[in-house]
Amino acid sequence: MSIEVLNLSHSYKIGTPFEHKVLHDVSFSIADGQFVGLIGPTRSGKTTLAQYLNALYIPRKGKVLIDGENTADRRADLVTIRHRVGYVFQNPEYQLFAPTVGEDIAFGPTNQNLPREEIDKLVKNAMEMVGLDYETFKTRDIFALSGGQKRRAAIAGVLACRPKVLVLDDITAGLDPRGREEIMDVVKSLHQQQNITILFISNSMDDVALLAERLLVMDNGKIIMDGPTREVFARTEELRAIGLELPEVSIIVDRLRSAGFQLPAGILTVDEAISEIAAFLKDKEAREQWS
Amino acid sequence: MELTKNITLGVYLPGETRVHRLDPRTKIIGAFILIVLLLLARSYAAYGMVTLFIAFLVFISGIPPGYALRGLKPMLPVLLLMWIFQLFLHQSPDTAVLFRWWIFEATEAGLHMGNLIILRVLFLFTVTTLLTLTTSVVSLTDGLENLLKPLRSLGLPSHELVMTLVIALRFVLILAEELEKIMKAQMARGVAFDRGNFIQKTRKIFPVFLPLFIGAFKRAEELIVAMDARSYTGGKGRTKMKTLHMGRVDLAAALIMLFFTGLMIYVIVTYEPFI
Numbered sequence: 001m002s003i004e005v006l007n008l009s010h011s012y013k014i015g016t017p018f019e020h021k022v023l024h025d026v027s028f029s030i031a032d033g034q035f036v037g038l039i040g041p042t043r044s045g046k047t048t049l050a051q052y053l054n055a056l057y058i059p060r061k062g063k064v065l066i067d068g069e070n071t072a073d074r075r076a077d078l079v080t081i082r083h084r085v086g087y088v089f090q091n092p093e094y095q096l097f098a099p100t101v102g103e104d105i106a107f108g109p110t111n112q113n114l115p116r117e118e119i120d121k122l123v124k125n126a127m128e129m130v131g132l133d134y135e136t137f138k139t140r141d142i143f144a145l146s147g148g149q150k151r152r153a154a155i156a157g158v159l160a161c162r163p164k165v166l167v168l169d170d171i172t173a174g175l176d177p178r179g180r181e182e183i184m185d186v187v188k189s190l191h192q193q194q195n196i197t198i199l200f201i202s203n204s205m206d207d208v209a210l211l212a213e214r215l216l217v218m219d220n221g222k223i224i225m226d227g228p229t230r231e232v233f234a235r236t237e238e239l240r241a242i243g244l245e246l247p248e249v250s251i252i253v254d255r256l257r258s259a260g261f262q263l264p265a266g267i268l269t270v271d272e273a274i275s276e277i278a279a280f281l282k283d284k285e286a287r288e289q290w291s
Numbered sequence: 292m293e294l295t296k297n298i299t300l301g302v303y304l305p306g307e308t309r310v311h312r313l314d315p316r317t318k319i320i321g322a323f324i325l326i327v328l329l330l331l332a333r334s335y336a337a338y339g340m341v342t343l344f345i346a347f348l349v350f351i352s353g354i355p356p357g358y359a360l361r362g363l364k365p366m367l368p369v370l371l372l373m374w375i376f377q378l379f380l381h382q383s384p385d386t387a388v389l390f391r392w393w394i395f396e397a398t399e400a401g402l403h404m405g406n407l408i409i410l411r412v413l414f415l416f417t418v419t420t421l422l423t424l425t426t427s428v429v430s431l432t433d434g435l436e437n438l439l440k441p442l443r444s445l446g447l448p449s450h451e452l453v454m455t456l457v458i459a460l461r462f463v464l465i466l467a468e469e470l471e472k473i474m475k476a477q478m479a480r481g482v483a484f485d486r487g488n489f490i491q492k493t494r495k496i497f498p499v500f501l502p503l504f505i506g507a508f509k510r511a512e513e514l515i516v517a518m519d520a521r522s523y524t525g526g527k528g529r530t531k532m533k534t535l536h537m538g539r540v541d542l543a544a545a546l547i548m549l550f551f552t553g554l555m556i557y558v559i560v561t562y563e564p565f566i
Contacts, residue, residue: 012293012296014296015357015358016296016361017304017354051475054479056292056478057292079481079483083481086479087479089472089476092476094472096502097502097505098498107498108481111481111482112481157480158480161480161481
Protein backbone atom coordinates (compact mmCIF):
# COMPACT_ATOMS: atom_id res chain seq x y z
CA MET A 1 0.00 0.00 0.00
CA SER A 2 1.37 3.38 -0.94
CA ILE A 3 1.19 6.66 0.88
CA GLU A 4 1.49 10.01 -0.78
CA VAL A 5 1.66 13.36 0.96
CA LEU A 6 1.42 16.48 -1.20
CA ASN A 7 2.12 20.06 -0.06
CA LEU A 8 0.73 19.40 3.39
CA SER A 9 0.63 22.30 5.87
CA HIS A 10 -0.78 22.35 9.37
CA SER A 11 -1.34 24.90 12.10
CA TYR A 12 -2.43 24.30 15.69
CA LYS A 13 -5.13 26.33 17.39
CA ILE A 14 -6.24 28.09 14.24
CA GLY A 15 -8.15 31.26 14.99
CA THR A 16 -6.72 31.77 18.46
CA PRO A 17 -3.82 33.94 19.66
CA PHE A 18 -1.88 30.71 20.19
CA GLU A 19 -1.98 29.71 16.52
CA HIS A 20 1.31 28.35 15.25
CA LYS A 21 2.38 26.52 12.15
CA VAL A 22 3.82 23.05 12.63
CA LEU A 23 3.99 21.69 9.09
CA HIS A 24 5.16 23.70 6.10
CA ASP A 25 4.42 22.40 2.64
CA VAL A 26 5.48 18.81 3.29
CA SER A 27 5.61 16.38 0.36
CA PHE A 28 6.87 12.80 0.15
CA SER A 29 5.69 9.35 -0.72
CA ILE A 30 6.23 5.89 0.69
CA ALA A 31 6.09 2.91 -1.62
CA ASP A 32 4.60 -0.45 -0.72
CA GLY A 33 6.90 -2.56 1.45
CA GLN A 34 9.38 0.19 2.34
CA PHE A 35 10.85 0.67 5.80
CA VAL A 36 11.21 4.40 6.29
CA GLY A 37 12.67 6.12 9.34
CA LEU A 38 11.51 9.58 10.36
CA ILE A 39 13.85 11.56 12.58
CA GLY A 40 14.06 15.13 13.75
CA PRO A 41 14.44 17.18 16.91
CA THR A 42 11.50 17.38 19.32
CA ARG A 43 8.69 19.67 18.16
CA SER A 44 9.77 19.34 14.55
CA GLY A 45 6.32 18.07 13.55
CA LYS A 46 6.91 14.33 13.34
CA THR A 47 3.91 13.26 15.39
CA THR A 48 1.57 15.74 13.70
CA LEU A 49 2.66 14.44 10.31
CA ALA A 50 2.17 10.86 11.46
CA GLN A 51 -1.38 11.58 12.57
CA TYR A 52 -2.24 12.72 9.06
CA LEU A 53 -1.30 9.36 7.60
CA ASN A 54 -4.17 7.53 9.25
CA ALA A 55 -6.65 10.37 8.94
CA LEU A 56 -6.67 11.46 12.58
CA TYR A 57 -6.08 14.86 11.04
CA ILE A 58 -7.76 15.77 7.78
CA PRO A 59 -5.76 18.15 5.55
CA ARG A 60 -6.99 21.69 5.09
CA LYS A 61 -4.00 22.60 2.96
CA GLY A 62 -2.44 19.90 0.82
CA LYS A 63 -3.38 16.29 0.28
CA VAL A 64 -2.83 12.88 1.83
CA LEU A 65 -3.45 9.93 -0.48
CA ILE A 66 -3.68 6.42 0.94
CA ASP A 67 -3.51 4.01 -1.99
CA GLY A 68 -4.77 6.88 -4.11
CA GLU A 69 -7.67 7.62 -1.79
CA ASN A 70 -7.82 11.23 -0.61
CA THR A 71 -8.48 11.38 3.16
CA ALA A 72 -10.14 14.78 2.75
CA ASP A 73 -12.68 13.30 0.36
CA ARG A 74 -16.14 13.35 1.97
CA ARG A 75 -16.86 9.87 0.66
CA ALA A 76 -13.61 8.41 2.04
CA ASP A 77 -14.22 5.71 4.63
CA LEU A 78 -11.98 6.91 7.44
CA VAL A 79 -12.60 3.90 9.65
CA THR A 80 -11.27 1.58 6.94
CA ILE A 81 -8.31 3.86 6.27
CA ARG A 82 -7.45 3.81 9.98
CA HIS A 83 -7.55 0.04 9.99
CA ARG A 84 -5.30 -0.20 6.96
CA VAL A 85 -2.82 2.33 8.28
CA GLY A 86 -2.16 1.24 11.84
CA TYR A 87 -0.83 3.88 14.20
CA VAL A 88 0.98 3.11 17.44
CA PHE A 89 1.19 6.14 19.71
CA GLN A 90 4.01 7.32 21.90
CA ASN A 91 3.73 5.51 25.23
CA PRO A 92 0.87 3.38 23.89
CA GLU A 93 0.59 1.46 27.15
CA TYR A 94 -1.11 4.47 28.76
CA GLN A 95 -4.05 3.90 26.47
CA LEU A 96 -4.71 0.29 27.36
CA PHE A 97 -8.07 0.24 29.07
CA ALA A 98 -9.70 -3.18 29.02
CA PRO A 99 -9.24 -5.38 32.10
CA THR A 100 -7.36 -8.15 30.29
CA VAL A 101 -4.81 -8.29 27.49
CA GLY A 102 -7.10 -10.34 25.25
CA GLU A 103 -10.02 -7.94 25.59
CA ASP A 104 -7.88 -4.93 24.88
CA ILE A 105 -6.40 -6.42 21.73
CA ALA A 106 -9.89 -7.44 20.60
CA PHE A 107 -11.05 -3.80 20.73
CA GLY A 108 -10.09 -2.97 17.13
CA PRO A 109 -11.61 -6.04 15.43
CA THR A 110 -14.73 -5.70 17.61
CA ASN A 111 -15.22 -2.24 16.13
CA GLN A 112 -15.20 -3.89 12.72
CA ASN A 113 -18.19 -6.01 13.82
CA LEU A 114 -16.51 -9.30 12.95
CA PRO A 115 -17.85 -12.64 14.21
CA ARG A 116 -16.51 -13.88 17.56
CA GLU A 117 -14.33 -16.70 16.14
CA GLU A 118 -12.77 -14.35 13.63
CA ILE A 119 -11.91 -11.86 16.39
CA ASP A 120 -10.33 -14.61 18.50
CA LYS A 121 -8.23 -15.68 15.55
CA LEU A 122 -7.04 -12.13 14.91
CA VAL A 123 -6.20 -11.62 18.58
CA LYS A 124 -4.24 -14.86 18.61
CA ASN A 125 -2.32 -13.95 15.46
CA ALA A 126 -1.56 -10.45 16.71
CA MET A 127 -0.29 -11.77 20.03
CA GLU A 128 1.94 -14.29 18.31
CA MET A 129 3.37 -11.58 16.06
CA VAL A 130 4.52 -9.57 19.08
CA GLY A 131 5.69 -12.65 20.97
CA LEU A 132 3.04 -12.81 23.68
CA ASP A 133 1.83 -16.36 24.21
CA TYR A 134 -1.93 -16.49 23.58
CA GLU A 135 -2.87 -18.99 26.29
CA THR A 136 -0.69 -17.39 28.95
CA PHE A 137 -1.52 -13.75 28.35
CA LYS A 138 -5.08 -13.81 26.98
CA THR A 139 -6.68 -13.48 30.41
CA ARG A 140 -3.79 -11.70 32.12
CA ASP A 141 -4.54 -8.44 33.94
CA ILE A 142 -3.15 -5.44 32.01
CA PHE A 143 -1.64 -4.01 35.18
CA ALA A 144 0.29 -7.21 35.83
CA LEU A 145 2.46 -6.73 32.73
CA SER A 146 5.96 -5.28 32.55
CA GLY A 147 6.65 -2.10 30.58
CA GLY A 148 7.91 -3.95 27.53
CA GLN A 149 5.02 -6.43 27.64
CA LYS A 150 2.48 -3.62 27.91
CA ARG A 151 3.96 -1.98 24.88
CA ARG A 152 3.88 -5.21 22.91
CA ALA A 153 0.25 -5.70 23.95
CA ALA A 154 -0.51 -2.19 22.68
CA ILE A 155 1.17 -2.95 19.36
CA ALA A 156 -0.81 -6.19 19.13
CA GLY A 157 -3.96 -4.13 19.61
CA VAL A 158 -3.13 -2.24 16.43
CA LEU A 159 -1.96 -5.35 14.55
CA ALA A 160 -5.28 -7.07 15.26
CA CYS A 161 -6.85 -4.56 12.86
CA ARG A 162 -4.70 -6.13 10.10
CA PRO A 163 -2.91 -2.99 8.91
CA LYS A 164 -0.97 -2.91 5.66
CA VAL A 165 1.05 0.07 6.85
CA LEU A 166 2.27 0.72 10.37
CA VAL A 167 3.20 4.11 11.72
CA LEU A 168 5.24 3.62 14.87
CA ASP A 169 5.71 6.74 16.98
CA ASP A 170 8.83 6.44 19.12
CA ILE A 171 7.87 3.03 20.44
CA THR A 172 11.24 2.22 22.00
CA ALA A 173 11.33 5.35 24.19
CA GLY A 174 11.61 4.74 27.90
CA LEU A 175 12.20 0.99 27.71
CA ASP A 176 15.07 -0.88 29.31
CA PRO A 177 17.63 -2.44 26.93
CA ARG A 178 15.93 -5.82 26.87
CA GLY A 179 12.46 -4.37 26.29
CA ARG A 180 13.90 -2.28 23.50
CA GLU A 181 15.56 -5.24 21.84
CA GLU A 182 12.36 -7.27 22.02
CA ILE A 183 10.36 -4.48 20.41
CA MET A 184 12.95 -4.02 17.67
CA ASP A 185 12.81 -7.75 16.90
CA VAL A 186 9.03 -7.53 16.63
CA VAL A 187 9.27 -4.56 14.26
CA LYS A 188 11.84 -6.34 12.15
CA SER A 189 9.73 -9.45 11.72
CA LEU A 190 6.61 -7.40 10.96
CA HIS A 191 8.44 -5.85 8.06
CA GLN A 192 10.30 -8.91 6.82
CA GLN A 193 7.78 -11.66 7.45
CA GLN A 194 4.42 -9.91 7.34
CA ASN A 195 5.52 -7.51 4.60
CA ILE A 196 4.07 -4.52 6.40
CA THR A 197 5.15 -1.11 5.17
CA ILE A 198 6.62 0.80 8.09
CA LEU A 199 7.13 4.44 8.99
CA PHE A 200 9.36 4.37 12.03
CA ILE A 201 9.51 7.61 14.01
CA SER A 202 12.30 7.65 16.54
CA ASN A 203 14.62 9.75 18.63
CA SER A 204 17.10 6.90 18.76
CA MET A 205 19.51 7.04 15.85
CA ASP A 206 20.67 3.53 16.72
CA ASP A 207 17.20 2.08 16.26
CA VAL A 208 16.69 3.91 13.00
CA ALA A 209 20.09 2.85 11.65
CA LEU A 210 19.31 -0.75 12.50
CA LEU A 211 16.22 -1.16 10.35
CA ALA A 212 15.37 1.78 8.11
CA GLU A 213 16.36 1.62 4.47
CA ARG A 214 15.38 5.22 3.87
CA LEU A 215 15.37 8.26 6.14
CA LEU A 216 13.24 11.39 6.28
CA VAL A 217 14.66 14.20 8.40
CA MET A 218 12.36 16.91 9.71
CA ASP A 219 13.16 20.25 11.23
CA ASN A 220 10.77 23.09 12.00
CA GLY A 221 7.89 21.46 10.17
CA LYS A 222 9.79 20.83 6.95
CA ILE A 223 11.37 17.75 5.46
CA ILE A 224 14.97 18.79 5.00
CA MET A 225 16.51 15.47 3.95
CA ASP A 226 15.14 12.40 2.25
CA GLY A 227 17.34 9.57 1.08
CA PRO A 228 18.91 6.19 1.77
CA THR A 229 19.87 5.85 5.45
CA ARG A 230 23.58 5.66 4.72
CA GLU A 231 23.56 8.80 2.59
CA VAL A 232 21.61 10.78 5.17
CA PHE A 233 23.94 9.78 7.99
CA ALA A 234 26.90 10.78 5.83
CA ARG A 235 25.69 14.39 6.11
CA THR A 236 26.92 14.52 9.69
CA GLU A 237 27.46 18.26 9.94
CA GLU A 238 23.96 19.11 8.71
CA LEU A 239 22.43 16.67 11.19
CA ARG A 240 24.45 18.12 14.06
CA ALA A 241 23.34 21.62 13.09
CA ILE A 242 19.73 20.74 13.93
CA GLY A 243 20.68 18.89 17.11
CA LEU A 244 20.77 15.32 15.83
CA GLU A 245 23.64 12.88 16.22
CA LEU A 246 24.94 9.79 14.50
CA PRO A 247 24.28 6.35 15.97
CA GLU A 248 26.52 5.65 18.98
CA VAL A 249 28.44 3.01 17.06
CA SER A 250 29.28 5.42 14.26
CA ILE A 251 30.68 7.90 16.78
CA ILE A 252 32.89 5.20 18.31
CA VAL A 253 34.05 4.03 14.88
CA ASP A 254 34.87 7.63 13.94
CA ARG A 255 37.02 7.94 17.05
CA LEU A 256 38.81 4.71 16.19
CA ARG A 257 39.37 5.98 12.67
CA SER A 258 40.95 9.21 13.90
CA ALA A 259 43.10 7.12 16.26
CA GLY A 260 44.59 5.36 13.26
CA PHE A 261 42.35 2.33 12.83
CA GLN A 262 41.81 1.71 9.15
CA LEU A 263 38.06 1.19 9.07
CA PRO A 264 35.63 2.09 6.31
CA ALA A 265 33.46 5.20 6.74
CA GLY A 266 29.70 4.99 7.19
CA ILE A 267 29.39 2.15 9.69
CA LEU A 268 25.95 2.38 11.28
CA THR A 269 25.21 -0.79 13.24
CA VAL A 270 26.94 -2.80 15.93
CA ASP A 271 27.09 -5.91 13.74
CA GLU A 272 28.84 -4.01 10.93
CA ALA A 273 31.30 -2.51 13.39
CA ILE A 274 32.11 -5.89 14.91
CA SER A 275 32.90 -7.55 11.61
CA GLU A 276 34.93 -4.59 10.29
CA ILE A 277 36.99 -4.21 13.46
CA ALA A 278 37.57 -7.96 13.58
CA ALA A 279 38.69 -7.91 9.95
CA PHE A 280 41.02 -5.01 10.64
CA LEU A 281 42.57 -6.63 13.69
CA LYS A 282 43.13 -9.91 11.85
CA ASP A 283 44.61 -8.02 8.98
CA LYS A 284 46.95 -6.16 11.34
CA GLU A 285 48.16 -9.41 12.90
CA ALA A 286 48.79 -10.74 9.46
CA ARG A 287 50.77 -7.65 8.54
CA GLU A 288 52.82 -7.80 11.74
CA GLN A 289 53.62 -11.44 11.12
CA TRP A 290 54.85 -10.57 7.69
CA SER A 291 57.11 -7.76 8.82
CA MET B 292 -9.47 16.71 15.90
CA GLU B 293 -8.22 19.26 18.36
CA LEU B 294 -10.07 19.54 21.66
CA THR B 295 -7.94 22.13 23.45
CA LYS B 296 -8.67 24.76 20.82
CA ASN B 297 -12.00 25.75 22.34
CA ILE B 298 -10.90 25.82 25.95
CA THR B 299 -10.36 29.36 27.17
CA LEU B 300 -11.25 29.00 30.85
CA GLY B 301 -8.07 28.84 32.90
CA VAL B 302 -5.86 29.87 29.98
CA TYR B 303 -3.60 32.88 30.49
CA LEU B 304 -2.87 35.09 27.52
CA PRO B 305 0.32 37.03 28.37
CA GLY B 306 0.19 40.72 27.61
CA GLU B 307 1.28 44.16 28.72
CA THR B 308 -2.00 46.04 28.72
CA ARG B 309 -3.36 48.05 31.65
CA VAL B 310 -5.74 45.23 32.47
CA HIS B 311 -2.84 42.79 32.66
CA ARG B 312 -0.91 45.15 34.92
CA LEU B 313 -3.74 45.56 37.43
CA ASP B 314 -3.24 44.12 40.87
CA PRO B 315 -4.92 40.69 40.89
CA ARG B 316 -7.00 41.73 43.89
CA THR B 317 -8.47 44.62 41.95
CA LYS B 318 -9.41 42.28 39.14
CA ILE B 319 -10.91 39.66 41.42
CA ILE B 320 -13.01 42.21 43.34
CA GLY B 321 -14.02 43.84 40.06
CA ALA B 322 -15.10 40.51 38.60
CA PHE B 323 -17.01 39.74 41.79
CA ILE B 324 -18.89 43.05 41.69
CA LEU B 325 -19.68 42.51 38.01
CA ILE B 326 -21.12 39.08 38.78
CA VAL B 327 -23.29 40.44 41.59
CA LEU B 328 -24.56 43.19 39.28
CA LEU B 329 -25.29 40.58 36.65
CA LEU B 330 -27.41 38.58 39.06
CA LEU B 331 -29.36 41.71 39.99
CA ALA B 332 -29.91 42.85 36.41
CA ARG B 333 -33.38 42.00 35.16
CA SER B 334 -34.02 44.46 32.37
CA TYR B 335 -32.74 44.58 28.82
CA ALA B 336 -31.45 48.09 29.45
CA ALA B 337 -29.26 46.76 32.28
CA TYR B 338 -27.92 43.99 30.07
CA GLY B 339 -27.22 46.52 27.36
CA MET B 340 -25.07 48.41 29.86
CA VAL B 341 -23.22 45.28 30.90
CA THR B 342 -22.59 44.38 27.26
CA LEU B 343 -21.06 47.79 26.61
CA PHE B 344 -18.90 47.61 29.71
CA ILE B 345 -17.60 44.11 29.00
CA ALA B 346 -16.93 45.06 25.38
CA PHE B 347 -14.91 47.98 26.74
CA LEU B 348 -12.95 45.62 29.04
CA VAL B 349 -12.25 43.20 26.19
CA PHE B 350 -11.10 46.11 24.04
CA ILE B 351 -8.62 47.57 26.55
CA SER B 352 -7.26 44.16 27.53
CA GLY B 353 -6.26 43.51 23.92
CA ILE B 354 -7.91 40.09 23.78
CA PRO B 355 -9.33 39.17 20.37
CA PRO B 356 -13.13 39.30 20.90
CA GLY B 357 -13.62 36.06 19.00
CA TYR B 358 -11.22 34.32 21.34
CA ALA B 359 -12.93 35.67 24.45
CA LEU B 360 -16.18 34.09 23.28
CA ARG B 361 -14.65 30.92 21.88
CA GLY B 362 -15.02 28.90 25.06
CA LEU B 363 -18.78 29.23 24.75
CA LYS B 364 -18.84 27.24 21.54
CA PRO B 365 -19.00 23.76 23.10
CA MET B 366 -21.75 25.03 25.44
CA LEU B 367 -24.02 26.34 22.67
CA PRO B 368 -26.20 23.22 22.27
CA VAL B 369 -26.88 23.09 26.02
CA LEU B 370 -27.68 26.80 26.11
CA LEU B 371 -30.07 26.43 23.21
CA LEU B 372 -31.79 23.52 24.93
CA MET B 373 -32.15 25.56 28.12
CA TRP B 374 -33.66 28.42 26.14
CA ILE B 375 -36.22 26.12 24.51
CA PHE B 376 -37.18 24.59 27.85
CA GLN B 377 -37.74 28.02 29.38
CA LEU B 378 -39.72 29.20 26.37
CA PHE B 379 -42.21 26.36 26.59
CA LEU B 380 -42.23 25.31 30.21
CA HIS B 381 -41.88 28.51 32.23
CA GLN B 382 -45.03 28.92 34.31
CA SER B 383 -46.44 32.36 34.88
CA PRO B 384 -50.06 33.25 35.80
CA ASP B 385 -50.85 36.10 33.41
CA THR B 386 -48.70 36.20 30.33
CA ALA B 387 -49.39 36.39 26.64
CA VAL B 388 -49.14 33.18 24.63
CA LEU B 389 -46.86 33.67 21.63
CA PHE B 390 -47.71 30.47 19.78
CA ARG B 391 -48.70 26.87 20.40
CA TRP B 392 -46.97 23.71 19.32
CA TRP B 393 -48.66 20.38 19.99
CA ILE B 394 -49.41 20.50 23.76
CA PHE B 395 -46.83 23.17 24.51
CA GLU B 396 -47.37 26.89 24.75
CA ALA B 397 -44.61 29.37 24.14
CA THR B 398 -45.25 32.26 26.49
CA GLU B 399 -43.88 35.77 26.61
CA ALA B 400 -42.67 35.27 30.19
CA GLY B 401 -40.93 32.09 29.05
CA LEU B 402 -39.19 33.95 26.26
CA HIS B 403 -37.87 36.56 28.66
CA MET B 404 -36.83 33.93 31.19
CA GLY B 405 -34.95 32.02 28.48
CA ASN B 406 -33.20 35.19 27.34
CA LEU B 407 -32.30 36.07 30.92
CA ILE B 408 -30.68 32.70 31.54
CA ILE B 409 -28.72 32.78 28.30
CA LEU B 410 -27.49 36.30 28.98
CA ARG B 411 -26.45 35.40 32.50
CA VAL B 412 -24.48 32.34 31.49
CA LEU B 413 -22.91 34.26 28.62
CA PHE B 414 -21.73 37.11 30.80
CA LEU B 415 -20.75 35.03 33.83
CA PHE B 416 -18.59 33.01 31.52
CA THR B 417 -17.10 36.01 29.76
CA VAL B 418 -16.26 37.79 33.01
CA THR B 419 -14.47 34.79 34.52
CA THR B 420 -12.68 34.01 31.25
CA LEU B 421 -11.55 37.62 31.01
CA LEU B 422 -10.15 37.36 34.52
CA THR B 423 -8.11 34.22 33.83
CA LEU B 424 -7.03 35.37 30.37
CA THR B 425 -5.43 38.51 31.78
CA THR B 426 -4.13 37.14 35.09
CA SER B 427 -1.35 34.59 35.40
CA VAL B 428 -1.95 31.63 37.68
CA VAL B 429 0.64 32.84 40.16
CA SER B 430 -0.88 36.27 40.64
CA LEU B 431 -4.38 34.83 40.67
CA THR B 432 -3.32 32.57 43.53
CA ASP B 433 -1.64 35.40 45.41
CA GLY B 434 -4.60 37.71 44.95
CA LEU B 435 -7.23 35.20 46.04
CA GLU B 436 -5.19 34.12 49.01
CA ASN B 437 -4.66 37.68 50.10
CA LEU B 438 -8.34 38.45 49.85
CA LEU B 439 -9.32 35.37 51.85
CA LYS B 440 -6.77 36.05 54.58
CA PRO B 441 -9.22 37.73 56.98
CA LEU B 442 -11.24 34.51 57.00
CA ARG B 443 -8.24 32.59 58.27
CA SER B 444 -8.99 33.59 61.83
CA LEU B 445 -12.39 31.95 61.39
CA GLY B 446 -10.63 28.70 60.63
CA LEU B 447 -10.84 28.82 56.84
CA PRO B 448 -7.74 27.24 55.28
CA SER B 449 -7.47 30.00 52.66
CA HIS B 450 -4.12 29.00 51.17
CA GLU B 451 -5.06 25.35 50.78
CA LEU B 452 -8.42 26.28 49.33
CA VAL B 453 -6.88 28.54 46.71
CA MET B 454 -4.18 26.01 45.89
CA THR B 455 -6.83 23.35 45.26
CA LEU B 456 -8.79 25.74 43.08
CA VAL B 457 -5.78 26.69 41.01
CA ILE B 458 -4.70 23.10 40.51
CA ALA B 459 -8.22 22.24 39.39
CA LEU B 460 -8.08 25.06 36.89
CA ARG B 461 -4.76 23.84 35.52
CA PHE B 462 -6.07 20.32 35.20
CA VAL B 463 -8.85 21.42 32.86
CA LEU B 464 -6.36 21.85 30.04
CA ILE B 465 -4.21 18.88 31.01
CA LEU B 466 -7.19 16.54 31.08
CA ALA B 467 -8.45 17.89 27.77
CA GLU B 468 -5.09 17.10 26.20
CA GLU B 469 -5.15 13.63 27.72
CA LEU B 470 -8.70 13.06 26.52
CA GLU B 471 -7.71 14.05 22.99
CA LYS B 472 -4.84 11.57 23.03
CA ILE B 473 -7.02 8.70 24.26
CA MET B 474 -9.77 9.44 21.78
CA LYS B 475 -7.25 9.50 18.97
CA ALA B 476 -5.77 6.20 20.06
CA GLN B 477 -9.23 4.65 19.96
CA MET B 478 -10.10 6.29 16.66
CA ALA B 479 -6.92 4.73 15.33
CA ARG B 480 -8.43 1.37 16.26
CA GLY B 481 -11.65 2.02 14.43
CA VAL B 482 -13.93 3.88 16.82
CA ALA B 483 -15.99 6.47 14.96
CA PHE B 484 -17.12 8.83 17.71
CA ASP B 485 -19.28 10.81 15.32
CA ARG B 486 -21.23 7.84 13.98
CA GLY B 487 -24.39 6.20 15.20
CA ASN B 488 -27.42 7.41 17.14
CA PHE B 489 -27.37 9.10 20.52
CA ILE B 490 -27.22 5.86 22.54
CA GLN B 491 -24.49 4.35 20.37
CA LYS B 492 -22.45 7.55 20.64
CA THR B 493 -22.82 7.63 24.40
CA ARG B 494 -21.71 4.01 24.71
CA LYS B 495 -18.49 4.81 22.87
CA ILE B 496 -17.59 7.35 25.52
CA PHE B 497 -17.23 4.82 28.35
CA PRO B 498 -13.98 3.16 27.21
CA VAL B 499 -12.50 6.68 27.00
CA PHE B 500 -13.11 7.57 30.61
CA LEU B 501 -11.36 4.61 32.17
CA PRO B 502 -7.86 5.49 30.93
CA LEU B 503 -8.64 9.17 31.53
CA PHE B 504 -9.40 8.58 35.21
CA ILE B 505 -6.44 6.28 35.67
CA GLY B 506 -4.26 8.93 34.07
CA ALA B 507 -5.73 11.65 36.28
CA PHE B 508 -5.02 9.70 39.45
CA LYS B 509 -1.52 8.96 38.26
CA ARG B 510 -0.92 12.65 37.58
CA ALA B 511 -2.32 13.64 40.94
CA GLU B 512 0.01 11.20 42.63
CA GLU B 513 3.00 12.52 40.71
CA LEU B 514 2.03 16.05 41.67
CA ILE B 515 1.88 15.07 45.33
CA VAL B 516 5.35 13.57 45.14
CA ALA B 517 6.70 16.64 43.33
CA MET B 518 5.21 18.99 45.93
CA ASP B 519 6.45 16.81 48.74
CA ALA B 520 9.94 16.71 47.24
CA ARG B 521 9.99 20.51 47.43
CA SER B 522 8.92 20.42 51.06
CA TYR B 523 5.45 21.79 50.53
CA THR B 524 3.56 21.81 53.82
CA GLY B 525 0.62 24.06 53.08
CA GLY B 526 0.14 27.71 53.90
CA LYS B 527 1.74 27.74 57.34
CA GLY B 528 4.92 29.80 57.47
CA ARG B 529 4.97 30.23 53.70
CA THR B 530 6.52 33.45 52.45
CA LYS B 531 6.00 35.22 49.14
CA MET B 532 8.63 36.06 46.57
CA LYS B 533 6.49 38.81 45.08
CA THR B 534 4.40 41.08 47.22
CA LEU B 535 1.27 42.67 45.86
CA HIS B 536 1.12 46.41 45.28
CA MET B 537 -1.80 48.59 44.37
CA GLY B 538 -0.86 51.41 42.02
CA ARG B 539 -2.28 54.25 39.99
CA VAL B 540 -3.90 51.85 37.50
CA ASP B 541 -5.75 50.21 40.34
CA LEU B 542 -7.09 53.53 41.57
CA ALA B 543 -8.29 54.35 38.06
CA ALA B 544 -9.89 50.92 37.77
CA ALA B 545 -11.61 51.33 41.13
CA LEU B 546 -13.02 54.69 40.07
CA ILE B 547 -14.29 53.30 36.77
CA MET B 548 -15.83 50.35 38.59
CA LEU B 549 -17.46 52.66 41.14
CA PHE B 550 -18.91 54.83 38.40
CA PHE B 551 -20.22 51.80 36.52
CA THR B 552 -21.72 50.28 39.68
CA GLY B 553 -23.55 53.53 40.44
CA LEU B 554 -24.86 53.67 36.89
CA MET B 555 -25.95 50.05 37.01
CA ILE B 556 -27.81 50.52 40.30
CA TYR B 557 -29.59 53.50 38.77
CA VAL B 558 -30.54 51.46 35.69
CA ILE B 559 -31.64 48.47 37.76
CA VAL B 560 -33.85 50.64 39.96
CA THR B 561 -35.45 52.77 37.22
CA TYR B 562 -36.06 50.28 34.44
CA GLU B 563 -38.85 47.85 34.92
CA PRO B 564 -37.64 44.26 35.04
CA PHE B 565 -38.95 42.11 32.22
CA ILE B 566 -39.54 39.20 34.54
